[in-house]
Amino acid sequence: MGNPNSFSSGNAFNSNTSSALNVEANTPAQKRALSYASTIKQLFDEIQSSKMPADRILANYFREHKKHGSKDRKIIRESLFSLFRWWGWFKQLGEPQSSTVFFANLSASALLEAHAWRDIACAWHELSQSAIDYRQAQALTVESLDDKLALMRQLFPNTEFKPQDLLPDWFWQVCPIDTAQQPQFIAAMSSRPPIWGRAQGITSQDAATQLQALGIEASFGHYFSDAINLGNKSMNLNEIELYKDGKIEIQDLASQVIGQICAPEPDAHWWDACSGAGGKTLQLRSLMLAKAAAPYSAGSQTHSAGSIISSDIRSSALDELTKRAQRAHFNGISVARWKSDALPVPADHFDGVLVDAPCSCTGTWRRNPDMRWLDSIEAVTDKAALQLDILSRSSRAVKTGGVLVYATCSLSPIENQDVVTAFLQQHPEFTLTPIHHPFTGEQTEMLTVWPFEANSDGMFVAKMHRRT
Numbered sequence: 001m002g003n004p005n006s007f008s009s010g011n012a013f014n015s016n017t018s019s020a021l022n023v024e025a026n027t028p029a030q031k032r033a034l035s036y037a038s039t040i041k042q043l044f045d046e047i048q049s050s051k052m053p054a055d056r057i058l059a060n061y062f063r064e065h066k067k068h069g070s071k072d073r074k075i076i077r078e079s080l081f082s083l084f085r086w087w088g089w090f091k092q093l094g095e096p097q098s099s100t101v102f103f104a105n106l107s108a109s110a111l112l113e114a115h116a117w118r119d120i121a122c123a124w125h126e127l128s129q130s131a132i133d134y135r136q137a138q139a140l141t142v143e144s145l146d147d148k149l150a151l152m153r154q155l156f157p158n159t160e161f162k163p164q165d166l167l168p169d170w171f172w173q174v175c176p177i178d179t180a181q182q183p184q185f186i187a188a189m190s191s192r193p194p195i196w197g198r199a200q201g202i203t204s205q206d207a208a209t210q211l212q213a214l215g216i217e218a219s220f221g222h223y224f225s226d227a228i229n230l231g232n233k234s235m236n237l238n239e240i241e242l243y244k245d246g247k248i249e250i251q252d253l254a255s256q257v258i259g260q261i262c263a264p265e266p267d268a269h270w271w272d273a274c275s276g277a278g279g280k281t282l283q284l285r286s287l288m289l290a291k292a293a294a295p296y297s298a299g300s301q302t303h304s305a306g307s308i309i310s311s312d313i314r315s316s317a318l319d320e321l322t323k324r325a326q327r328a329h330f331n332g333i334s335v336a337r338w339k340s341d342a343l344p345v346p347a348d349h350f351d352g353v354l355v356d357a358p359c360s361c362t363g364t365w366r367r368n369p370d371m372r373w374l375d376s377i378e379a380v381t382d383k384a385a386l387q388l389d390i391l392s393r394s395s396r397a398v399k400t401g402g403v404l405v406y407a408t409c410s411l412s413p414i415e416n417q418d419v420v421t422a423f424l425q426q427h428p429e430f431t432l433t434p435i436h437h438p439f440t441g442e443q444t445e446m447l448t449v450w451p452f453e454a455n456s457d458g459m460f461v462a463k464m465h466r467r468t
Contacts, residue, residue: 021435030123036079048353053371083106086108089165100127104454111155118138126218163186173366175413189366194232195231196253198227198251200226201328203225207247217231224260237357246328251280252457253455260287264284266304267305269350272310273353274312280356285325289304343394347397355394360410365435383415384422392427395423407459430466430467432462449461
């Protein structure tokens, strides 16, 4: 393991005891396991106390502790995220401030996700002082959520676990889900999603072939012609030429649904009103260019009569968008920052306006399991007024006959259907356009993409048309 002794708390990790976990490690395996556990525990506590996203806390930690090797980082990262993924069950075992409880959490999470560091997991189990035969438990199959539930009941027979516990109680209040769909929904939300990408100026087959040659588990042919499944393994994008050349972008499949529903024409003028760092801006431009009469390729100047203006309140996000557009060699993209409530673009001007509104992000909890326990119900209930205001103001930029698309990565009707319904009541000049569900083939007025439908994030999209 890399040197974790310089962690900001000042705890010594090379001794036999840890003040954070207050246990004695007797064997070399236990000492190594204790060192990992101490780091994970302090990160876990910092995330819970600061309410900062785990990704950000981890990035800061690894930036300050560069001696960690790739294996160390993998064990720390995956174990930490596992704790949050299964926290709905683990929190029933007692306070994690108890050393034995925390080691029980770690050893159980290693079983639930079939982690490869079996020797470390065994040592965690020993330090938990459990009488359960851990080696026997390691031999069990844990592929389905039912398997995992059975495992937990075997490890902790005096505790009653339910699948619904894996999401906070308040979630079920604001995100009602059909009883028949709950098992597959919970199973999806309790699993790690793949990394999804999108090809730009190259076929998804060619991109997948080149990525496979690098040892990346890439596959194509998933619903959209440019979508690529990159598997579950983390990768350093800056070492991949296709990425550096702008020929692939990382974008979840559910997010790609939004651009596909926008379906911009090559000569259309669009406004991405809440662009962030520009993932959907780049997708819209890529779709425009793909529809243009002349073929295009990343690495050469590309042309179409259409254009996109991207806006955000953060100049840093727009700076990142500009860099990404340059990397993809995309022209026709400009930025206009929101500086006040006034529109940063002309009114009645655009063929299409996309409002990917700020939201609770409950649809991304598969990737960010910590957020389901850091957020509260107010993360959902406090957003609707802002979302309606942004949608209403942005709608003024749609010209007569144009398209308005509202999207969130929330799964709650409060942020989705209710906002659109309120908007349509206030703006009768807009009407809903039926949407074809790309994964189920069904037609609907307002689309919710569920994580279990195509192994993606969750997403909501509504498409409206301004009457002539």
